[in-house]
Amino acid sequence: QLVESGGGLVQAGGSLRLSCAASGGSHSSCTVGWFRQVPGSDRDFVASITWTGGVSYAADSVKGRFAISRNVARDAVYLQMNRLKPEDTATYYCAAQCSGQIWNYWGQGTQVTVSS
Secondary structure, eight states, X not given: OEEEEOOEEEETTOOEEEEEEEOSSOOTTEEEEEEEEOTTSOOEEEEEEETTTOOEEEOTTTTTTEEEEEETTTTXXXXXXXXXXXXXXXXXXXXXXXXXXXXXXXXXXEEEEEEO
């Protein structure tokens, strides 16, 4: 199970940190990612990190502004979002792919709204 938190309303240029709490057994074979979606559009990849080793990737649109990290002891993954822009407004979802599956676990989403 994945539960996101930390969304909210922020002015352009501000920061937010999203959290994803993971439960339900070992995550050693998992990659955890963040996606975002605006109404009427596809869900877009934002960033991901491997649970073992902490290898991370980020979409070009957020590189240099967003950073993904994980805390193995707390079973949590974070998305630090800096220098937010109005176009970052979306519902952000935490997802995990484990044991060779493709994004087979999803959270309920958390809303991020960036005002201009």
